[in-house]
Amino acid sequence: MRLFAALQLSEDMKSALADTAAELAKLGKGRFTRTENLHLTLAFIGETPASDAAVEALGGLDAACFEMTLSGAGHFENLLWAGIAPNPALESLAAKTFSLLQEAGFALEEREFIPHITLVRDYKPFEGEIPQFAPAETCMTVTHVSLMKSEQIGGKLTYTEIFSKALLP
Numbered sequence: 001m002r003l004f005a006a007l008q009l010s011e012d013m014k015s016a017l018a019d020t021a022a023e024l025a026k027l028g029k030g031r032f033t034r035t036e037n038l039h040l041t042l043a044f045i046g047e048t049p050a051s052d053a054a055v056e057a058l059g060g061l062d063a064a065c066f067e068m069t070l071s072g073a074g075h076f077e078n079l080l081w082a083g084i085a086p087n088p089a090l091e092s093l094a095a096k097t098f099s100l101l102q103e104a105g106f107a108l109e110e111r112e113f114i115p116h117i118t119l120v121r122d123y124k125p126f127e128g129e130i131p132q133f134a135p136a137e138t139c140m141t142v143t144h145v146s147l148m149k150s151e152q153i154g155g156k157l158t159y160t161e162i163f164s165k166a167l168l169p
């Protein structure tokens with residue numbers, strides 16, 4: 001199965017992101033993330049049969065709850081994303097998640113962690129350049145890290161949480 005470790009987003013944050021996506025949909029087309037699928041990836045595991053090992057690795061996370069704020073936006077070519085305000089707790093959580101998974105034997109890509117929430121892939125503006133956009137600054141408390149399974153169900157990309165690790169209060 002295809003797995004990744006992610007943060008689930010609050011309803012308020014998803015709603016702010018959905019508003020931004022709706023604005024972008026007026027200005028161009030692309031493969032928009034369904035609102036229920038909006039998430040922040042901490043580490044991408046990829047195709048693996050070893051879900052138990054991933055559960056065990058994330059079970060070893062030892063980190064406290066923290067706040068994060070939606071802020072700013074950017075793009076990787078035609079993938080448009082919303083950003084998170086600079087956040088050492090988030091960076092540290094991503095680094096710990098990465099190390100635990102690596103120690104458990106998963107071969108992860110060594111790419112720089114740029115916290116982002118993908119809004120749309122293959123975006124093509126109807127006219128001109130990619131427009132400026134930025135979701136409303138919205139804050140939430142992160143209380144869990146989720147192990148997510150990604151699959152196509154009935155032609156829809158579907159993410160299912162298969163394990164959730166609570167962060168310390």
Ligand code: 2AM
Nearest residue numbers: 004039040041043044079109117118150
């Ligand atoms: P993205 O949103 O920037 O595309 C599930 O596919 C999640 O894992 C997505 O959020 C995706 O990031 C992320 N991811 C990270 N590395 C990936 C990779 N090599 N292939 C596919 N998805 C990846």
